[in-house]
Amino acid sequence: MTPIPGSVGLIEAKTHRFAEALPLQCGRSIAGYELVYETYGTLNAERSNAILVCHALNASHHVAGMAADDPENIGWWDNMVGPGKPVDTSKFFVIGVNNLGSCFGSTGPMSIDPATGKPYGASFPLVTVEDWVDAQARLADALGISRFAAIMGGSLGGMQALCWSIRHPHRVRTALVIAAAPNLSAQNIAFNEVARAAILTDPEFHDGDFAAHGVKPIRGLRVARMIGHITYISDEQMAEKFGRQTRADAKFSFAPEFQIESYLRYQADKFSQYFDANTYLRITKALDYFDPAAAANGNLAKALSPATARFLVVSFTTDWRFSPARSREIVEALLENGADASYAEIAAPHGHDAFLLDDPRYHAVVAAYLGRVADEVTA
């Protein structure tokens, strides 16, 4: 009997410290780093039912349930992960991990550099999707997981799943690549560059060493978030949600007047309070750099040829950040290789953010796909 979909409940984050230095794509390495992670469900005796959830730009290891130290803090993919949910924690052992360089507990620019006793700040290296995947692989080693039943993620998280399938092919049974792209377009890079320009030119950025000055580049982070937010929502959705609705109390001033202005300012204020500017810069750069086909002269099929995983690729019709056409590039490359690839293009009005939302068709596709995987790994 299918359990009633529920919450994984109160969740305590764990920390794993890695003594051995991790070599990074930039040529540097990082020693004595920590990764913060959460787990939901139970690892079976065969250690075959683990699913790794990779996060996107501004999320964390807190994928599902309520944070033990702050129960109102619900995981960012709680509608997807839990008992009876598409990623069913009554069948799978699910891991959420905060990436290296992030600002939610894993070692990053806000962490203390043991070499100096001060925050890394600007000196923290630029990490890549490949670096994240390698760090995640070491965490899997530490947890005794040699092969994942699934590695999954949306947006930048989907890129990590794709990278895993190439870089550590035998450790991935299935890869769920959702609302992702094989690389960023010039327009995607342009939006990232404007966001970075806003941060880099904020006088309180201090070349990344703002912590030493006791300030934060709030203005830059605000603008960066506003730009990002516009690209996460479809034009249609924005029109439906806000249209040209105005607030009654302003006119002929620069105070927020249209509802969309108030909404963006609210999102910007919230984000700039909790997010780290150095992290934002690095994660957008990791996005820009991700391009597995580059090493194969732009041939994505060739780049994906080491992959042995089965794939579920999902896109959303109104996603203009990573459009369905970009997901189809991945699917076509996989099919060219004779890989086992399923593709779902979900008609959803919400734009890129759709991957985070509770769309019944989307969730049904993921549930059905992982249902078959559960049958295999628990047989």
Place this chain on the structure above:
Amino acid sequence: MTPIPGSVGLIEAKTHRFAEALPLQCGRSIAGYELVYETYGTLNAERSNAILVCHALNASHHVAGMAADDPENIGWWDNMVGPGKPVDTSKFFVIGVNNLGSCFGSTGPMSIDPATGKPYGASFPLVTVEDWVDAQARLADALGISRFAAIMGGSLGGMQALCWSIRHPHRVRTALVIAAAPNLSAQNIAFNEVARAAILTDPEFHDGDFAAHGVKPIRGLRVARMIGHITYISDEQMAEKFGRQTRADAKFSFAPEFQIESYLRYQADKFSQYFDANTYLRITKALDYFDPAAAANGNLAKALSPATARFLVVSFTTDWRFSPARSREIVEALLENGADASYAEIAAPHGHDAFLLDDPRYHAVVAAYLGRVADEVTA
């Protein structure tokens, strides 16, 4: 015989000073203001061959030819306006006028407020498309032009042509509304709001009175321009022009690395040197406010019902700022009114900027349309 398309040559800008105060939509009025303008071609004896060219966000009265005081400064629509060109100055008397509140010579935030002897700065009123049109109408009065053969413009310029047709219907024989929209979408407003946020939060903005502090909000203007620029170019064009091409000399740093980054920074630097922040804020607000249908309960046909002009509406397939669908809204409203409306949807790869470029099909449509107008007014 059609003359060989050429330049209008060296052009001297003229200034007209208006003693009578102009009432503005915001409830204030402005006294003792000046408009800077240029003219090309010769007004005929019947005064029936005048064409008014309205400019968009960052352009000016300098539409065609070489500025007399700086011959390398070529007018922004020089490919469109000149002897033998689509707007044929051997047949028409063409006027380019810098709008009120701009920063290219007409009275605006950088001008001296006669009441204080200091630059208006933050105290300059928020002007609207309606205000610009009313100011232009007074200039037409001063030049003895009671009715224009055509009023035309692209983008925000097209909105002015549309506004003229409603507000001063009997003064407009034909209106050419190019790459425009009947109002801004929530997404359009959102992009404007981010650009404004970048300027308003620049610490050197000083609530708009930066001139008194001897500084300029360069950082904010740079980011604003970068955001705008992304929306002017199609994704396809950006991909073709820049793709993911990188410069060889940078990697794992925040220096410009992809060609698109260098390009955006270059555009931002250039723009922030010559443009005024208070003007940018006001023009984006004028864009946000423009919504003729609002006064008719959202019924655009009703809003356009006073218009007696004939219309040529032009859009470009890859324009995602003001998409063809927005132009078709205008055409449908006009047809609903039984107005004489022609529509050309030009297959062009350049996005919104296509209205400024030398596309042969686009220019042929405008040339043919204005050719018939020339036959009428010079008959």
